[in-house]
Amino acid sequence: MSLVNDTMVRFGRKLRFYYLTLLTVGTILVVWEVTAHALSFFTPFATTILPPLEHIITVSLPGFATFYGVGMPGIYGKAPSFSFAFLVLGYHSIITFFRVITGTLLGAAIGIGLGILIGWSYRFETFVGIPLLFIRTVPLLAMIPLFIVWFGGSELGVLLYIAFGSFIMLVINTMEAIRNVPPVYQKYARTLGATRGQLFRTVIIPAIVPELTGGIRVVIGLSWAIGLAAEYLATQRGLGRMMILSEQYMYTGRMIMIAFLYMIFSIGLNKVYVQGANYITRWVPRVEEIRERR
C-alpha cells in the first residue's frame, strides 16, 4: 500500500515539475508569438526581425532546400521542400558533428598526454612550460585568421583549430588535477612498494579522472562554440557555413532554426557524455541531494 502511495507521490512531484517547466516554456513561446505578430503592424520587415514560430517551421525549414548543393554534391538550389531541407541540414550536421568530436578527441588526447608528462617529469615542465604559457595567453578566437593562413578553409584547419582549443584547456586541467591528488595516496602506495611508474599508473592516473571528466565536459561545450566560429570564417561546409549563408540573405528564421539545431545537438551530446562519465566515476562519493526537495 505504502509502495503504491510512494509511487503516486513521486509521480505527482514529477508531474508538478514538468508542469512548471511546460509553463515557463509555454510563456516564452506565447510572448514570442504575440511579439512577432504585433511587429507586423509596425514594420514590413517583421519576419526578418522576429519571425513567428509557424513561419520558422513552414517557410524557413523547407527553405533550406534552396541551399542544396552548397558545399555538398548536387546541382545548386532546389525549390523549398522538407525532404531536400532535411538532406541539406543532415549533411552539414554530420560534417559539424564529425569535426567537433574528432577535434575534441584529438585535442583531449594530446592535452591530457602532455599534462601527464609534465606531471611526470620536472625537466619536461621546464622544457615546455614557457611555450605553453605563451600559447595559453593568446586569445583563442584571435588564432582563427592564423589557422586560415596555415590551412586555408580546409577540413584539417577547422579540425585542428577545435583540437587546439581543447588541448589548451585540458593540458592545464590535467596539470592542476595531478597537483590536487591527495599526498596520502602517494605515501600509501609507496609504503606498499609502488615504484614511480607504478605510482603513476595505479594512483595518479585513476585519481585525476573525476576532475578530468568535468574538464572534458566543459571542453565539449566549448568545441561546439569554437567549431561554429571557425566554420563562419573558413569553410564551405558545416552548420556554421549554413548560418553565415542564411545571414547573407537575411533569412532570420533559418538562423534561428540552426541555433535551435545547435542547441539540440549540444544538449544531446552532453547528455550521452554525462551518462558515460557518471559510470566511469561511479566510485566518487557524492552528496545525494544538496538542493531542497521538490
Place this chain on the structure above:
Amino acid sequence: MPKKVKIHIDKVSKVYQTEDGRELSVLRELSLDILEDEFVCIIGPSGCGKTTLLSIIAGLQPATSGRILVDGDIVSGPGRDRGVVFQEDAIFLWRKVIHNVEYGLQLRKVPKTERRKIVQEYLKLVGLEDFANFFPKELSGGMKKKVALATVYANDPTILLMDEPFGSLDYPTKCRLQLELLKLWKTKTKTTVFITHDVEEAIFLSDRIVVLQNGKVETVYENLLPRPRADELRVQTEFNKIKGDLRGYLE
C-alpha cells in the same frame, strides 16, 4: 632469551624550516630500540614529534641527523617491509574492496589465483568477506580502516607502522577495531609501532609504551597486563593504575 632488536633508532633529529626562516626542532637526538614481534605504542601530546618519527621509520622523509636501522640495514626510503596505516583514509576510492586489498600483491605481480587466495584470507580475518565488491564510498569509517589494515597485512610486511589509525572513529568502533587488531596481531605477529594520543588505547594494545615529550623519549613503560586482552580489562584496577601513572608523564 632476549629478543632481537628489529628497529634501532639512533640519535635521530628532525629540524623543519618554518615559513619565516626559523628552525623548529621536532625530534632531538631520539634513541630507541624496538624488539622483534613487539607491540610498542608511542604516546605524547600533539606536536611532540610522534608522527614525524613514524614517517622517518617508514622512509617517507629523511632525518636531519642520526639514522634508523631495520634488521641492521639503514632506512633510506619506503619499502614494503614496513607497512603503514595512516590516520587519514588512504585506501583507493576507485578500487573495490577486493582490489584495494590485493594492491600490494599486484605491484609485486603475484599471480592472480594466488592473489585472490591471499585476499580472501585477509578479508575473512577482518570480517569483510561479504563486502569484497563494494566501493569504499559504500563503507563506514570503521570498515575503511579494516580495508587499510587488510591491505597492509596482505602485503606481508615484517613491521606494521600505525599512525593514530583509529583517531577519527567513535568509541565503540574504536574498541572493536582494537580487539580486531590484537586478533590479527596474534595470528600473524608483526613488530608493531602504534602511535596514539589516547592513553587507554595504548595500554590496551601494547607491550611497551613510549612517552614522547618535546622530541625526546620521556619514559618507557613496560606494560605487563596479561594477554589475550578483552574489553573487561578496560575497567579493571590495574588498567586504571597504569592510566594514572602515565597521566603524570603527559601533564
